[in-house]
Amino acid sequence: MANIAIIYHSHGGNTKKMAEALAKAVEETGCQAKLIKVADAQLADLREADGVLLGSPCYFGNMSAPMKEFVDRSVQLFGKGELEGKPGGAFVSTGGIGGCGELALMSLTAGLMIHGMVVQGFRKGGHLGPLAIGEPDQRVLDECRLYGTQFANLVKRLAG
Numbered sequence: 318m319a320n321i322a323i324i325y326h327s328h329g330g331n332t333k334k335m336a337e338a339l340a341k342a343v344e345e346t347g348c349q350a351k352l353i354k355v356a357d358a359q360l361a362d363l364r365e366a367d368g369v370l371l372g373s374p375c376y377f378g379n380m381s382a383p384m385k386e387f388v389d390r391s392v393q394l395f396g397k398g399e400l401e402g403k404p405g406g407a408f409v410s411t412g413g414i415g416g417c418g419e420l421a422l423m424s425l426t427a428g429l430m431i432h433g434m435v436v437q438g439f440r441k442g443g444h445l446g447p448l449a450i451g452e453p454d455q456r457v458l459d460e461c462r463l464y465g466t467q468f469a470n471l472v473k474r475l476a477g
């Protein structure tokens with residue numbers, strides 16, 4: 318069974334709700350979802366997963382510091398290309414429209430791409446990945462479901 322690590326930081330619970338909706342969608346496709354708070358995340362979680370989703374609140378137009386620290390730590394996997402070819406994706410909760418949430422999505426996505434991971438654009442919603450304004454409403458939760466399903470299907474295809 319393909320397994321997907323959903324690693325997230327959430328101080329107030331908004332990003333966590335998105336992570337949980339993604340995990341539910343992943344499980345519904347028959348993949349295993351492992352929800353991991355970034356404070357508990359290990360490099361082994363990245364190594365062992367068939368696909369990785371990273372979620373963060375938008376802090377000053379970027380991913381939050383705890384998520385950035387984890388992404389920086391993942392440089393240890395860069396040299397040997399341990400994440401190369403593995404599917405990756407991102408999701409973000411931000412405070413307001415125009416609050417630079419898309420920059421945070423781009424910054425997470427850049428991290429995935431620098432590792433050589435495979436990032437699929439999203440046609441049926443926010444094209445960079447799910448983006449909530451504050452607490453995720455039903456529209457965002459539906460989008461997380463669609464994105465989680467799309468992501469799990471990609472992981473299944475690439476995991477063979």
Ligand SMILES: Cc1cc2nc3c(=O)[nH]c(=O)nc-3n(C[C@H](O)[C@H](O)[C@H](O)COP(=O)(O)O)c2cc1C
Pocket residue numbers: 326327328329330331332333373374375376377378379410411412413414415416417418450451452
């Ligand atoms: C330190 C800090 C910086 C923030 N910077 C931004 C920002 O640049 N743009 C924005 O729209 N919201 C910003 N916010 C608001 C959060 O992105 C927003 O409340 C988010 O939903 C929090 O997610 P969480 O409940 O998962 O912690 C910031 C919040 C904090 C605490």
